[in-house]
Amino acid sequence: MSEDFRKIRDNSPVAQLQCTLKSINYFLESMGKKIDKYDLPKLDHGRDNGNVSECREIIEERSINVSPEDFDAQSKLNPEQEQAFKTILERVDSGRAGLFFVDGPGGTGKTFLYRALLANLISRGMIALATATSGVAAAILPGGRTTHSRFDIPLQTTDTTITNMSKQSGGAKLIRKSKLIIWDEAPMANRQTIETVDRSFRDIMDINEPFGGKVMVFGGDFRQVLPVVPKSTRVETINASLVKSYLWNKMEKIQLIRNMRARADPTFSDFLLRIGNGEEPTIRYDMVLLLEKLIVKHDGDSIGEDNLIREIFPSLDEMSSCAKYMTERAILASRNEYVDQLNEMLIAKFPGESRTFLSFDSAEDDTNNYCQEEYLNNLTPSGLPPHRLVLKKNAPIMLLRNLDPANGLCNGTRMICRGFDNNVIHAEIMMGENASKHVFIPRIQLSPPENEGYPFKFIRKQFPVRLCFSMTINKAQGQTIPNVGLYLPQHVFSHGQLYVALSRGISMSTTKVLVLTEQPKRKKEHIPRTSSIKRY
Numbered sequence: 001m002s003e004d005f006r007k008i009r010d011n012s013p014v015a016q017l018q019c020t021l022k023s024i025n026y027f028l029e030s031m032g033k034k035i036d037k038y039d040l041p042k043l044d045h046g047r048d049n050g051n052v053s054e055c056r057e058i059i060e061e062r063s064i065n066v067s068p069e070d071f072d073a074q075s076k077l078n079p080e081q082e083q084a085f086k087t088i089l090e091r092v093d094s095g096r097a098g099l100f101f102v103d104g105p106g107g108t109g110k111t112f113l114y115r116a117l118l119a120n121l122i123s124r125g126m127i128a129l130a131t132a133t134s135g136v137a138a139a140i141l142p143g144g145r146t147t148h149s150r151f152d153i154p155l156q157t158t159d160t161t162i163t164n165m166s167k168q169s170g171g172a173k174l175i176r177k178s179k180l181i182i183w184d185e186a187p188m189a190n191r192q193t194i195e196t197v198d199r200s201f202r203d204i205m206d207i208n209e210p211f212g213g214k215v216m217v218f219g220g221d222f223r224q225v226l227p228v229v230p231k232s233t234r235v236e237t238i239n240a241s242l243v244k245s246y247l248w249n250k251m252e253k254i255q256l257i258r259n260m261r262a263r264a265d266p267t268f269s270d271f272l273l274r275i276g277n278g279e280e281p282t283i284r285y286d287m288v289l290l291l292e293k294l295i296v297k298h299d300g301d302s303i304g305e306d307n308l309i310r311e312i313f314p315s316l317d318e319m320s321s322c323a324k325y326m327t328e329r330a331i332l333a334s335r336n337e338y339v340d341q342l343n344e345m346l347i348a349k350f351p352g353e354s355r356t357f358l359s360f361d362s363a364e365d366d367t368n369n370y371c372q373e374e375y376l377n378n379l380t381p382s383g384l385p386p387h388r389l390v391l392k393k394n395a396p397i398m399l400l401r402n403l404d405p406a407n408g409l410c411n412g413t414r415m416i417c418r419g420f421d422n423n424v425i426h427a428e429i430m431m432g433e434n435a436s437k438h439v440f441i442p443r444i445q446l447s448p449p450e451n452e453g454y455p456f457k458f459i460r461k462q463f464p465v466r467l468c469f470s471m472t473i474n475k476a477q478g479q480t481i482p483n484v485g486l487y488l489p490q491h492v493f494s495h496g497q498l499y500v501a502l503s504r505g506i507s508m509s510t511t512k513v514l515v516l517t518e519q520p521k522r523k524k525e526h527i528p529r530t531s532s533i534k535r536y
């Protein structure tokens with residue numbers, strides 16, 4: 001690693017050493033560890049290594065390769081995408097400021113458009129940054145990073161906060177050099193987070209214009225999931241939305257309208273659009289009727305879950321080692337407990353010998369030992385791996401931490417478990433720019449977020465992964481899943497959730513829904529059992 005830094009012009013041995021230590025520290029911190037705990041030369045935290053960081057961050061950006069498909073995307077754009085592409089490129093080439101919002105229902109090709117833009121600028125030697133609110137959305141963009149890690153945004157933002165990037169930092173230098181910055185899944189971000197970045201950019205650029213006069217492209221779909229504000233009312237959630245920001249009216253809106261994901265099945269894409277826009281008529285109790293073709297049938301003799309699994313994962317035994325087969329399918333559910341239940345069923349059916357990895361759980365500051373280990377083992381905080389992690393070779397797994405975003409290891413990255421040892425998992429990345437890359441995942445210490453509400457600091461040492469035959473609807477946002485199942489033992493939480501889940505699919509015949517909730521009765525019309533879902 002230090003070799004990389006040696007190549008940098010004017011880098012003295014001391015700076016080279018500090019650079020290397022800083023890099024190691026960066027990786028260790030992402031695993032919840034501190035460099036000071038290791039027998040290494042001392043890292044000078046106060047040192048201004050802006051030059052060095054600049055080089056590291058800019059070198060990283062400059063090393064992004066444009067894939068031939070992304071380059072070709074420019075010639076495949078549909079008319080609305082092409083218009084957007086031209087408008088944004090003209091703004092970049094003119095050197096003027098630009099603030100855009102690309103709005104389009106799921107599958108209308110927002111990500112496709114970003115990839116075409118990035119390919120064009122990067123291949124002309126410019127720096128164009130791809131960021132997204134969620135790790136999953138970031139992982140499918142070339143060089144994609146979460147906005148939190150890219151802009152060093154504090155966890156708690158207010159109407160006055162700024163980011164942790166200093167004006168001299170490498171991050172700030174990267175911003176100054178960037179010709180275009182993309183922020184995907186912006187509707188999922190709290191407006192204060194976006195405003196915090198705006199204030200920082202004005203400071204970094206020394207220009208009191210939105211985002212310091214940069215060309216910014218925000219994008220997303222307000223029909224999908226909105227910002228998560230813990231324990232908030234509906235009004236508070238709406239107030240946290242980007243549309244309530246002083247920036248919203250300044251954004252030039254670009255509309256994409258054609259569903260490119262489900263373009264081969266117009267009946268399905270029209271149905272999705274009606275669900276997304278809230279135009280699908282409700283029957284009773286705010287329910288919408290799902291088309292018969294989507295429904296997985298079950299009766300007293302068959303267990304619905306088994307039928308759903310068979311629909312989405314046919315011939316599991318023969319296909320278990322095929323990466324393409326695994327990438328193209330998943331069952332979505334609204335809650336972690338349902339996801340766990342389906343994953344347990346699927347790993348039991350999956351061929352091969354299983355290995356169980358138990359976590360080491362502890363409670364910090366619990367000197368009287370009130371928290372028994374057994375109790376801690378039973379806790380299932382969101383975002384943490386299970387205490388009992390059962391793995392098999394070739395099973396699909398999902399990463400739960402941003403271990404190394406620059407190399408595609410983000411919270412939400414889907415991988416295939418290719419092997420394991422006591423303290424390491426060998427995995428192959430399934431999606432995005434880093435697909436097919438082989439990586440090693442260590443056991444690390446993980447804690448739930450502060451607002452999870454435990455009266456002690458809970459620490460779990462485990463591999464930061466969970467099985468992902470099934471995943472939560474939120475985790476699937478932004479992905480195309482050609483064979484998608486939706487498991488609904490209870491009604492979805494929100495209208496957006498149903499829409500996100502269904503719009504991952506590409507056609508009616510490869511999208512299947514298992515509804516186990518009680519159905520409302522209608523007097524005259526026959527409503528197939530299991531065909532309606534509550535909507536808010």
Ligand SMILES: Nc1ncnc2c1ncn2[C@@H]1O[C@H](COP(=O)(O)OP(=O)(O)OP(=O)(O)O)[C@@H](O)[C@H]1O
Nearest residue numbers: 076077078106107108109110111112260261478480
């Ligand atoms: N112009 C196009 N030509 C061919 N395929 C396209 C085109 N635009 C999009 N696609 C394909 O359609 C699918 C959906 O596109 P994409 O993921 O970009 O949509 P999105 O608007 O980002 O969706 P979401 O909101 O769900 O994240 C992808 O498989 C993509 O490759």
